[in-house]
Each structure stands twice: as structure tokens, then as C-alpha cells.
Amino acid sequence: MAENPAYPVGLRLTGRRVVVVGGGQVAQRRLPALIAAGADIHLVSPEATPSVEAMADAGEITWHRRRYEDGDLAEAWYALIATSDTEANTAASAEAERHRVWCVRSDNADAATAWTPATGRSEGVTVAVLTTDAQGRDPRHTAAIRDAVVEGLRDGSLVAPHHRKRTPGVALVGGGPGDPDLITVRGRRLLAEADVVIADRLGPRDLLAELPPHVEVIDAAKIPYGRYMAQEAINHALIEHAKAGKSVVRLKGGDPFVFGRGMEEAQALVEAGIPYTVVPGISSSISVPGAAGIPVTHRGVAHEFTVVSGHVAPDDERSLVDWAALAKLRGTLVVLMGVDKIGKIADTLVAHGKPADTPVALVQEGTTAAQRRVDATLATVAETVRTHEVKPPAVIVIGEVVKVSDGSAPGGAE
Numbered sequence: 001m002a003e004n005p006a007y008p009v010g011l012r013l014t015g016r017r018v019v020v021v022g023g024g025q026v027a028q029r030r031l032p033a034l035i036a037a038g039a040d041i042h043l044v045s046p047e048a049t050p051s052v053e054a055m056a057d058a059g060e061i062t063w064h065r066r067r068y069e070d071g072d073l074a075e076a077w078y079a080l081i082a083t084s085d086t087e088a089n090t091a092a093s094a095e096a097e098r099h100r101v102w103c104v105r106s107d108n109a110d111a112a113t114a115w116t117p118a119t120g121r122s123e124g125v126t127v128a129v130l131t132t133d134a135q136g137r138d139p140r141h142t143a144a145i146r147d148a149v150v151e152g153l154r155d156g157s158l159v160a161p162h163h164r165k166r167t168p169g170v171a172l173v174g175g176g177p178g179d180p181d182l183i184t185v186r187g188r189r190l191l192a193e194a195d196v197v198i199a200d201r202l203g204p205r206d207l208l209a210e211l212p213p214h215v216e217v218i219d220a221a222k223i224p225y226g227r228y229m230a231q232e233a234i235n236h237a238l239i240e241h242a243k244a245g246k247s248v249v250r251l252k253g254g255d256p257f258v259f260g261r262g263m264e265e266a267q268a269l270v271e272a273g274i275p276y277t278v279v280p281g282i283s284s285s286i287s288v289p290g291a292a293g294i295p296v297t298h299r300g301v302a303h304e305f306t307v308v309s310g311h312v313a314p315d316d317e318r319s320l321v322d323w324a325a326l327a328k329l330r331g332t333l334v335v336l337m338g339v340d341k342i343g344k345i346a347d348t349l350v351a352h353g354k355p356a357d358t359p360v361a362l363v364q365e366g367t368t369a370a371q372r373r374v375d376a377t378l379a380t381v382a383e384t385v386r387t388h389e390v391k392p393p394a395v396i397v398i399g400e401v402v403k404v405s406d407g408s409a410p411g412g413a414e
């Protein structure tokens with residue numbers, strides 16, 4: 001006879017007694033969700049893994065350091081039986097049956113009265129996956145389905161159109177340095193929910209190709225200025241689309257607040273009464289050196305790193321950077337937007353005392369398929385940029401960390 005399928009249910013365990021018998025790996029995996037559910041958890045076990053022990057030390061569970069005894073389940077609402085002793089498991093599940101306590105058994109799904117589904121969460125929804133019968137139970141299969149559903153909800157590839165939570169107004173989303181995998185989960189979800197995306201030239205442009213056809217994608221660089229400055233025109237476009245009731249994503253390279261003019265856009269939105277949210281992104285200032293094998297700090301080498309914009313030359317009166325002070329720092333200097341001015345920047349640093357043989361690395365189009373790294377010193381960098389035709393976007397790293405490597409193949413530098 002075919003087995004009846006299990007009946008799925010969500011237990012509300014706040015303050016309710018849950019007994020866990022056995023303090024090994026199974027308990028370690030299951031306990032965090034029981035703790036999160038607010039259960040009054042009693043662990044019965046002579047031993048426990050260090051993680052389970054830490055939960056007891058933190059007062060998250062009550063640990064009875066002994067073997068299971070008949071009567072342990074009497075007051076429980078729910079039990080998890082997971083010792084390595086089949087006899088104890090059988091005795092405990094018999095007691096659970098007697099007291100009508102729903103009981104999960106790690107060693108014998110057939111003998112259990114409840115099964116733990118593979119669960120995951122996304123946006124206020126719990127996804128729980130169960131197989132229909134004990135014979136067909138394959139935890140890897142249910143976990144894989146759970147992962148696919150949760151991942152699909154998070155990245156927007158699985159859209160529940162009638163229930164999708166639209167974020168009104170504008171989301172200023174940091175898209176990371178370029179590799180489409182390096183955007184945050186939240187950023188990707190908001191992108192999938194957007195009606196309009198206004199994107200910069202930098203950042204994960206590959207993601208734009210994945211957007212459904214109804215999404216209007218606008219290249220920020222191509223918004224006509226007319227009577228505005230370029231940035232004002234972008235602000236205007238954000239405001240107008242949001243006012244029209246659209247869900248707007250402003251997709252930026254790296255992090256919106258690292259040389260990203262994110263706060264200018266936020267200010268304009270506030271002024272126009274448009275709600276906005278900011279989603280941080282992985283900044284190129286750290287991730288691009290990292291992708292090229294350069295740590296911006298390293299024990300015994302650099303205890304600080306400074307991120308500087310090189311878009312105006314040191315002798316330009318608009319420059320807000322104290323290059324003389326930077327020349328005296330021992331740590332790492334990360335220069336963004338500095339390819340065109342690197343000759344003047346290097347000369348200024350050397351003139352203020354930074355050794356001319358200080359290592360320099362230029363990482364162009366980091367984290368993308370076109371990534372390249374070119375190494376130089378302060379003395380040679382201007383010439384190197386010319387001969388190797390280094391082009392923006394590039395992150396320039398100045399300091400001894402450039403010489404640090406993981407010890408495998410000689411770095412990827414040209």
C-alpha cells in the first residue's frame with residue numbers, strides 16, 4: 001500500500017519545551033533553528049560538540065549532562081532524537097509515542113513521527129521541502145530543491161508576480177566591481193524587481209542582459225543634459241521615473257558612497273520627497289587589488305590603507321588630497337580614477353619623500369574577463385602606463401603589499 005504523504009506544518013515553539021537527545025553533529029545543525037524559533041530547549045546528552053557546548057554556555061539551551069532516561073520527554077511538545085546509540089533512540093522514540101510528542105529521529109526516518117524539512121528563508125517567506133514518503137527520502141535532493149527555490153527568489157529568477165514586494169521609490173544599488181557574481185543578494189533581488197534601471201558604465205553590466213524585456217534600462221552616460229549638468233540630469237531622471245510610480249534601481253559600480261556620488265543622488269531624492277534605500281556594494285578599491293592577488297593590508301607589511309581619488313592632478317587647485325602627508329604614510333595607497341594623472345601623482349609622492357622604488361601595481365578592469373595587472377615602481381609607472389597602454393578603469397596600488405603573494409605561481413603581472 002502506498003504510504004500517505006507527510007502533512008506539512010509550521011510549529012510555533014516560542015517558550016515551548018523541546019527535548020533534544022544527543023549532542024552531536026545532528027543537534028549542532030538543528031539547534032540554531034530551534035533557538036531562532038524561541039523554543040525552551042533541553043539537551044540530554046553526556047557529551048556535546050564544542051559548538052553545542054557554546055550554545056549551552058551562552059544560555060541558549062539547557063544541557064543535562066547525562067544519558068537519556070525514561071521520562072525525559074514527558075513535558076515536551078517536540079523532540080529531536082539523535083544519539084549514536086540505536087537502543088537509546090528506540091527507547092526515546094517509544095516514549096515520545098506514548099506521550100504523543102512529535103518526534104524526529106536522525107537514525108530512522110521510518111520510525112519517526114515527524115521529519116525535518118530542508119528549509120531556507122527569503123524575504124519573509126520560509127521555504128520548506130519534504131519528500132512524500134520515507135522510502136523516497138533523499139536529503140540532498142530536498143536540499144537542492146530548497147536551494148534552487150531560495151536562490152531563485154533571492155536573485156529574482158523565480159518571480160512570484162502577484163506577491164512580489166515592490167520597493168517604492170529608488171534603490172541606490174552598489175553593483176560591485178564588475179563580475180556579476182559580486183553584487184549583493186539584496187542588490188540582485190531589487191534589480192529583478194525593478195521597472196527602470198539607470199546604470200553606470202562600470203559595475204556588473206552583464207546583469208542588465210538578464211533583465212526581463214519590460215524593464216527599461218537607461219545608460220546614465222547617455223541621459224541628455226539639456227539645461228542640466230550630467231549629474232543633475234541623472235537625478236532628474238530618477239525623480240521623474242519614481243514619481244511615475246516606477247520601482248527604480250540606480251545601479252552603480254562598486255559601492256555607491258565610494259566616489260560614487262551616491263549621497264548627491266540621495267539628497268536630490270529627499271528634496272523631491274522620493275523614498276530611497278541604499279544597498280552597499282563591494283568597492284573596487286579593495287576587491288580589484290584582491291582579485292589580482294594583492295591584499296591591501298598584510299601583517300608586518302601594511303597596517304593601513306588609504307583610498308584616494310586621482311581624478312585631479314596634485315597641483316590642481318581643485319585637489320582636496322594632501323599628497324605630501326600621504327607620501328609619509330607607510331601603509332598602502334589605493335588610487336582610483338588615477339590612470340591619466342599617475343605620472344604627476346608618482347612625482348609628487350617621490351618629491352615628498354616616498355622612495356622612488358616603491359612598488360606599484362595597476363589593475364585594469366578587475367574581476368572581469370579582461371582583467372590585467374601591470375607592475376611598476378613610482379619611478380617607472382608613468383612610462384609603464386604608456387608602454388603597456390593601461391586604460392581606465394584601473395585601480396592603482398602603491399606600497400609594499402604589491403610584492404606580497406600567496407607563494408604559488410609568480411603573480412599575474414605583465
Ligand SMILES: C[S@@+](CC[C@H](N)C(=O)[O-])C[C@H]1O[C@@H](n2cnc3c(N)ncnc32)[C@H](O)[C@@H]1O
Nearest residue numbers: 254255258260283284336337365366393394395
Ligand atoms: C567613479 S569611481 C567609482 C568607484 C566605485 N564606487 C567603487 O566603490 O568601486 C571609478 C573608478 O573606480 C575604479 N574601478 C571601478 N571598477 C573597476 C574595475 N572593475 N577595475 C578597475 N578599476 C575599477 C577605477 O579607478 C575607476 O576609475
